[in-house]
Amino acid sequence: MTVALVTGATGFTGSHLVRRLLAASYTVHVVVRPASDLEPLASVRDQLVVHVHDGSTAHLTAILQAAAPAVVFHLAALVLTGHTPATLVPLLESNLVFATQLVEAMVSAGVSQLINTGSYWQHYEGQDYNPVNLYAATKQAFEAILQYYLEAAELKAITLVLFDSYGPADPRPKLFNLLAQAARTGEVLALTPGEQLLDLVHVEDVAEAFLCAHRHLRTLELHAHERYAVTSGRHLTLKEVVAIYERESGLRLLVRWGGRAYREREVMIPWSGGRALPGWQPQIRLEEGIGKLSEH
Template identity: 50%
Template sequence: MSAAAPRRALVTGASGFIGAALTRRLLADGWEVHLVLRASSSTAGLPDAGGRLHLHRHDGSTLQLITILRSAAPDIVFHLASLFLATHKAEDIDRLINANLLFSTQLVEAMAACGARQLVNTGTSWEHYQDQAYNPVCLYAATKQAFNALLRYYIEVHGLRVVTLKLFDTYGAGDTRPKILNLLKRLANDGSTLGMSPGEQLMDLVYIDDVLDAFLLAAEQLSTQAGAMEEYGVSSGQPLPLKALAALYAEVSGKPLNIEWGGRPYREREVMVPWHSYRSVPGWRPKVGLAQGLALFHHA
């Protein structure tokens, strides 16, 4: 009896930290993986194409994306590509709409044209400012919700089945994104001083291995879930104030952090208390504790 063919995944956003990690995880688990990348996207952090990894450069057109989907014939599409901006300027509007709405809609149009029906989509907890059903922290979060609304058409007319994972803060070994943990790492390593907000906002961090577990469980659920569209929060369940996070980082790194608390004001629409009216992916819980995760991050 011949061995079963590997499952096929198509991944967008593989040039990013989470997308690259998901690609490596899928390959390690025996999947055949097709990546859709822009012509300018870096492949640093990704294995060399070949074998079970296939790279497709998207020229920006819907028709070419249909050709890519037809060639890849994925069982599951993992959509992680997006442009994240905590605050935007007027000149950012085109980039935000093109990345988070235009490309996303082209993707599901291509799925519909090629008979691909299962999508794991990526959203953000920032769609739920002050724990509301919908209140975007920023325009980036608003574009995520706008695509979610567009998805309804493809679900009703083309039979797509969708799980949207709304991510909280994510981190892990090798993460070079310009986020709070890399600021703390720099302070620990070079002893510089940095002015920060008063530090009472709650931070909710999930380690990358746990994030990947959530994506794979979401993919499994697509074939069994009762509804055509479900959404889940991917949260540690244990948010802590930024001040406490900095203290824990100092303890883990063994180095003092020179922070001037209150040296700058809170950002406009700062998330003081993260969204907490979410449901978790059935069967998922975080396994990597924060102290362990920070040690892995700091010493990478």
């Protein structure tokens, strides 16, 4: 069986990827922090090899050497829509220091295949690079660091640029959780004027994209780095998404449109300049995905 190592495995997307890898008969190792909550992996915990990283490069190298994975899926990140002086160091440690330690450990352990995770927030106003926030800047900065390793070491990589994901049991305070809470309580939900376009991809489709990326990565030569957009290919305004949610869920919402201002550097039109991942396309339409939400 193919051995995979996953970072960010306790996150929403990461935990879905872990289950998809297991279903595809991968042997799965995960790297977690001492304080990580393993509850999202509870249903498959006995099928995993869990490594608790002490924060050092030497320990991460030892983990990579012991696991000897064919591929590393790097999803770990601290995602912040806006930073503060207090979150500056954690943001850099999570998104730059740890990520660089990971690639250094891969090179030392002789692991050559990496699936990295990017964000459409790196492409404000559709530009090749214009970060929406400091989080997006750290994602871009790591890609620059990764390029050094790709040039200097026996390594190849694919970066998957992710858009907004959703799905059942999402612990994040994202749109559909806010809508469900408003429907339960009957409270009036203050939203922006609702004209921004959203690109929503079901988490099961996102997980499948990572497996598809690994199949493609196997065919690439060493030192290659390819970038693909994991997009639904369908842009809907926030108002349209809320209307679809009401129709598919059967719930009625009290929304005060314009009750909240657009945030600074709000993405009004998602980036559409990415390449399509060979062999992958989304299978779950938003209407179907919202229906699945109501089943949980």
